[in-house]
Amino acid sequence: MDEALLRSLTPSVLGILVRRGADFAAAEDAVQDALLEAVRVWADDPPRDPKGWLVTAAWRKFLDATRAETARRRREDRIDAEPEPGPVSGTDDTLQLYFLCAHPSLTPSSAVALTLRAVGGLTTRQIAEAYLVPEATMAQRISRAKRTVGDVRFDQPGDVATVLRVLYLVFNEGYSGDVDLAAEAIRLTRQLAAAIDHPEVAGLLALMLLHHARRASRIAPDGGLVPLAAQDRGRWDTTLITEGVQILQTALSRDRLGEFQAQAAIAALHADAPTAEETDWVQIVEWYDELAALTPSPVVRLNRAVAVGEADGPRAGLKALAELDDSLPRYAAVAAYLHERDGDRETAARLYAEAAQKASNLAERNYLTRQSARLNSRES
Template sequence: MDEVLLRSLTPGVLAILVRRGADFAAAEDAVQDALVEALRVWAEDPPRDAKGWLVTVAWRKFLDATRADAARHRREDRVGEEPAPGPAPAVDDTLQLYFLCAHPSLTTASAVALTLRAVGGLTTRQIAEAYLVPEATMAQRISRAKRTLAGVRFDRPGDVATVLRVLYLVFNEGYSGDVDLAAEAIRLTRQLRASIDHPEVAGLLALMLLHHARRAARTAPDGSLVPLAEQDRGRWDTALIAEGVGILQAALARDRLGEYQAQAAIAALHADAPAAEETDWVQIVEWYDELVRLTDSPVVRLNRAVAVGEADGPRAGLAALAALDPSLPRHTAVAAYLHERDGDLVTAARLYAEAARQAPNLAERDHLTRRAARLNAGRRRRDG
């Protein structure tokens, strides 16, 4: 049984049912029932048209459920009789399904979970394990999302920016449980790019590929974080880098710059440098200036301060940092790094220790604690 094939067909099948008149929750239940049936029978009797088979079986499951509930007789009158079995329609409604799962009426957490379930084809258990929550909690989250979408029209234009934000959130979760969310986000973004010709979709895919290319070098054998400047660039995936750069160049050539393209351009400059000291920091600052213009994000300004510190010296970076709110996440860690680069090791060690206490996860906390300990040990050796 090809589970990858089933997952790739799921969004198209679900979209067809919704297009025929099924509400989202009932359609999703019917598709899940059809997938269970496929797992049971395909091993011995695989269909010639897998998508057509799933559409036919899912539609029958939907009609059976509708007819079994007398309270839904009006819906049954609306959806009519079962269409004759045959090849699935050539029209691809997957794009509309992305928009539906990223509907503005949903919370971000619900939109992410529903996208993974409906478009990604993941089970509730897989999504729960990936997000480290009980399966019952995730099931409730998905059920609430489906109830929220009850009655939402399927033919309204969707917001590409919202869909991209959801996919980027999935990507940034990385890996947990038996689901590689970074790889899943890349797969879904490839699928989205096949459905819509939009430079920011290409920009997000390029960004994901360029970041994912460095994944093997991000951690040491003991699990500790390895900063970008210290990574073994020989472990970077050159094929992913080449693909990402190619996609980015084609997107930039359309002269419709967006934030994901700008972020991908920064990632491409890092990937292009044979060694950390050869990074084109001046050009990276210019791209951060574009990002500030596009987003005016405090986080972007924080990252720009680091780039300024590399391009123009740590004191210039500290000056850029001074204009930002100290309560920003990672502000203290950035200040520690720039003070270390400026030679103020006492202040840097103190700030690294403070940043470690603020760290959002264990790996980052351990990394910052080690930086503080290394500076303190070096100072003691010099003083002794």
């Protein structure tokens, strides 16, 4: 049974049910039931027309659920007779589903969950395991999200920027449970790129591919973080890097620069350097300047301070850092790194320890703690 095929068909099957008159929440439940039935049946008896099979099965599930609820009997009067199995509409509603699942009325966490379920075809259990929360909690989150968008017209235009932010949130979750969310985000972004010709969609896809290419080198055998400068570049996936650079170059040639394209350009410069010492930091600073002009994010300026420290020396980096709020996440870690490069190991050790206390995950905390201990042992 081809699970990847099932996931790829999910948005188009859901779109067909909605266009036939099913409300989004009921249609999504019916599609999930049909997917579960496909998992059970297809291994022994695969259909010749998988999409047609899923549409027929999902529509039957929807009709059964509708007829079983007396509160929805009025809707039965306007539901057409069940269609015979056969060719289904070629209309691709994938793009509208992306917009619906990333609706501005949803919180980021709800938008991510609904996107993974309705567009990605993941089960509630899989999403819950990926986000390390109880299945009942995730089920409630998805249910609330579906109610929130229940009255949104399916043909309303959506905001591409919101969709891209949701997909980037999925990508940054990485891997946990039995679902690789980074790979899932790449798959969904490829799907979106096929549905819409937009340079920022291409920019996000390029950025994901360039970051994902370094995945194998980011974690040491003991589970510790490996910083970019120390990574084994021989383990980087050159196929993904080549694809990412090509996609980025095509997007940039359209002269409609956006923040994901600028981020991808920075990632491409890192990927292009044979060694950390050969990194073109001057050009990276220039791209951070472009990025800062596109978004007011203080995180961009924080990362720019690191780049300035590499291009113009640690004191220039510290000067750029001093312009920012010291309560920013990772501020202490950046300050520690720049102070160490400037030769002030005592201050760097103290700041590494401070950064470790503020770290958002165990791997980062352990890395920063080791950095502090390393400098303290040299001082003693």
